[in-house]
Amino acid sequence: MATTVNSAEIRQWIADFVAETLPAATLEEVVTRLDNAIIARIPELRDRDMRRDLAASSRAHAVAVLSGLTQDRIEYPVPEEAHAFARTVARRGYDVRLLLRVYHLGQEAVIDYMTEVLEQRQLPPDIERSVLLRLFDRTTRWVSTSVETLTDTYMAERERGLRAAFTQRAEIVRALLDDADVDTESASARLGYRLAQRQVALVLWTDADAAPLPQGGPHSESNGETVGLLDRIVARYAAALGNGSLLTVPSGASALWAWIGVDGDLPEAADSAWSVDAPVRVAVGVPATHAAGFRGSHREAVAARHVAERARPESPRVLHYSDVEVAYLAGADEAAMRALVDRELGALAAPDAQSARLRETLHAYLRARRSPDAAAKLLGVHKNTVRYRIQRIEELLGHSLDQRGARLEIALDCVAVYGV
Secondary structure, three states, rough: OOOOOOOOOHHHHHHHHHHHHHHHHHHHHHHHHHHHHHHHHHHHHOOOHHHHHHHHHHHHHHHHHHHHHOOOOOOOOOOHHHHHHHHHHHHHHOOHHHHHHHHHHHHHHHHHHHHHHHHHHOOOOOHHHHHHHHHHHHHHHHHHHHHHHHHHHHHHHHHHHHHHHHHHHHHHHHHOOOOOOOOHHHHHHHOOOOOEEEEEEEEEEEEOOOOOOOOOOOOOOOHHHHHHHHHHHHHHHHHHHHOEEEEEEEOOOOOOEEEEEOOOOOOOOOHHOOOOOOEEEEOOOOEEHHHHHHHHHHHHHHHHHHHHHHOOOOOEEEEHHHHHHHHHHOOOHHHHHHHHHHHHHHHHHHHOHHHHHHHHHHHHHOOOOOOOHHHHHHHOOHHHHHOOOOOHHHHHHHOOHHHHHHHHHHHHHHHHHHHH
């Protein structure tokens, strides 16, 4: 007898497939594969914050669709993460067609993935056909419902005036960052921010596992509240550190780009002026001037964020590019960096407390231009303690610090940021 969609055998296969796919690790692999397929066709989504919001939306959709495959219901609620992604698309100034394309490419990616899974499992043709028909029907309804609902979300975001204000600003900022041919005087006037000045770029974001802010309803704008929080933090920085000139651009549902006009030097990273509480993180570029400085300082802030996201969990919440530049450049090739650390530090790369104390002493000693007195002040110990530890370090390394001081300092910079 021919197998039908409603047969117990098909229902059991689908139930088993859902049970295998829903665990976090497996689901993450599937979501990453589907998102990669979409991003390959829509390069605008390669941006770190766009990709992060897309992944959150895809993950929430996947759970809803998978959970519904074993049930007779065919309506799927649109998750809040999807609304957040639609609002991000609007805030970035992209046309609604980009949002629609994401969902149609997503359906293609799901069908391609399921076809591959079914071929690998070599199911009987009638079962394979029935499963694909059921999946196609469900994903078509999922896309239709999502597109209709999220188009309204996108348009509401734009109609609130965000497109008029944020989109124009985002387009100018994007042109400046792309080093396009932009009249800086005109751009300054339209942005309300003087480009012909000394300025520093910042990137602010929240931890990926941060608890959501309180929500006021099923589609409340908790992401808007997060960007508001980041706005307030950067405004505080501008008041304390800058000359009153400030430009901000939302970069995602929980991320913000900012530029602050400065007249003098910035305080050290450890200064209390930079203090910020969890779940917020901040990456800071190096102050520079004019449009080239606008672009370069932002590039450095993005690089500092890259370091922060790979750094030890206990790393500072505010990270200055000038403090991690060596670690960023050396860490571009993870394997090569680890080989450098192992080669240069040897026994000092051990994870125990004594090795960590010796690494801290050596790092301070090298940064203090090999002055035991200066290193002792940095560490809060006696200078003879520094001399003793340096002697012990040279014994462990098997050579004088004079031979490979520069390479040692690079290795220590990397360990200070990424750990052993």
